[in-house]
Amino acid sequence: MYRAQKWKALLVLLVLALSIWYILPSLRIYGMSEEEKAALSSEELEDLKEKALKLGLDLQGGMHLVLEVDKTDLEDKEAHDAVDRAIEIVRNRVDQFGVAEPLIQRQGESRIVVQLPGLLDPERAKALIGQTALLEFIIVKTADETRELLNRLDSFVAARVPAAVDTAQFPYFDPASPITSRMLTIEFGGVFFSERDVPDVQRFIAEAGADTLLPLDARLSWSAEDEQFQGRPGRVLYFLNKKTELTGAEVATARVAMDLDPDRPDAPGVLLSLTRGGATVFSRVTGANVGRQLAIVLDGKVFSPPVIRQKIPSGEASITGNFSDKEARDLAIVCRAGALPAPLSIIEERTVGPSLGQDSIEKGMKAVVVGSTLVLLFMLIYYRGSGFIAALALFLNIWIVLAVLSAFHATLTLPGIAGIVLTIGMCVDANILIFERIREELSTGKTVARSVESGYQRAFRTIFDSNLTTLIAAVVLFQFGTGPIKGFAVTLSIGIVANVFTAVFITRLIFDTIVSRRRLERLSI
């Protein structure tokens, strides 16, 4: 008996230690001020965020969209691809919002779920995401043309952008040539800027209205993905012709293929097939521009700037380069983006403003604290000393629920908080059942130890049955639920399981320890 207790105590301690381990990151990150967060390195912060309890969109504010790809005009084979293309298009657009952790996911056969946490401008997001994709093939300026344009931009910006640039942070910054002093290299018409310079350059161009200065036949486009130059991450600003040579409508298909580059047979590339009309144009364009770059631009972002090696009369072009399998696949998807237009429509939208999210957290937490305090007070008044043990069980229950949520990287939603409140009710119910039983046993004249033992024994089956039926409801709810409702089902389910552990196992251990050590004659219950 005594030995068994030791093992049980060890188990309880182990569970508690684990739960503390899982909750600590959440306590740290949500307890930190912005300055303290800034003091951490980005890896440390990422790591902490990864481990901490995530807040649902209804608590942190943000936008949840369900998009449907209209496939009515497509054949079966094209239809499956249509969703892949749509996802690529949406990802490309979502990147423009600078949302920290966007989620873009295929759902079922023809739907895409997009979650944008902390988004401040939902109207713009919807307008952008709902657009039809525009794929263009555009000739890139030569390096000389680009240098000349850069010089003009520089003198224009230098005259207008105030010299309020922190030169301590950018020692190489030259106010006389604000843009060129930042660039790292020019390759054809692509100007490379390192990551930290990109926002400033964007600001210079936009604020000064420098793009209006460009000659009528030129335009600017940023690279869609992060690029590398000598190991430094950054983005490329492309100087393109104004004229669009071809659009996605002229692409018949595009697929990943091997063996395109005789020098590197194993490297993946993209094989692009054009329509008959497209082939004629392509033949002329490639013939006139051998040695120059032809940028593949989707929604104004340059995805790839392949160099034209020779005139291509057949309408079959191969794009080769230093691609990974995934990059080649993505590029093929991008090339097909404009080929078979499958309209996207928003069929469900849920946006929660950040102010309401903050409100919901505060109010939800207040409800949890006040609710559990009321229940605890009630238990203490009604059951005295034993009520204290029930209170401990209740506290541990909430604690374990939060730990399990963190451990499984689950998301806490407002209905999830409601689930915790209901768990409070369930938890004390188990203790009430047990305590009432013990009281009954005591009133028949049994000793304290015997009463505790048979009280637990008799109550257990009831507790098991009643919790199991609630679990049935919670599991069905999980299957049925979307988003926040799932959060409710999850917390309720975890709460029920944790409840049996805290309200039955732990309290029993405490009772047994007290009763056997002290040889109690009377029990405060």
Place this chain on the structure above:
Amino acid sequence: MFRLFGETSINFMGSRRYAYVVSAVLVVATIIALVVHGGPRLGIDFAGGTVIQVLLKPKQSADVVRDALAKADLGKAEIQSIGTEGGYLFRLKEGDVEGDAFVVVKEALQREVPDLGVDLRREETVGPKIGRELRGKAVWAVLWVLAGILVYVGWRYELTFALGAVIALFHDVFITLGFLSFMNIEISLPVVAALLTIGGYSINDTIVLFDRIREQRRLLRREQFDKIINISVNRVLNRTVLMSITTLLAVFSLLMLGGEVIYDFALTVFVGVIAGTYSSIYVASALALDIHGPEKRKIRR
């Protein structure tokens, strides 16, 4: 030792006919409420449409807001004032508005009151297709919960008990639905979650009582069935009432402090818990008694 009730011996089963009348009245009232309102009032989750919640700074009277929307050809929008700080909720049906609903509403309000601050708190749009799907899912969820519970309770107890328990569950959910209809509260996703939770609670409460009845039947083989039920109800009376009090305390704090988003959910659970407590005694046990008959029978395990 502090107790709510001492050794009670209330004849619950003797008064069950009155309880049947009460339940019948509630059920009929529910049917009337539902018929009068043309079925349960479905929120946008199930009917499709748009809900926009805004905070107006400075706050405006409902008349101003209504005028502004009427002038912008949005007279069909339902307007509800939320809280005391200038919060408003607008409900629009599919097709009521061209373009982006929030932008349209915001412009309509600002045309009426220039420089009005219109803060978006929440915007939800559900297309008719998703609405239909969610409706189907909700119905299936309710059926699965009922089936799951019926199977489990039928396996653990005699079938008469299982029937009583499931009818009680149905009774609780139905009456709560009637309450919602009477109060003109929308059936949204959280409310459906609340209804399923009530189902779980109702069964939970019933099972505690049934367990005690089963135990007493084994101990008191010679007693009449109705007397056994009475003894059992009196024995668990403390627990039943205590449990309701603690759950209601927790749900009440959610209701009062949880904020507007969770209010309907909390209210639904609150009403359901009261119904669930009552129905364990007066519907589940009473029906088990009437289906089973009052005579002594051999106990089947």
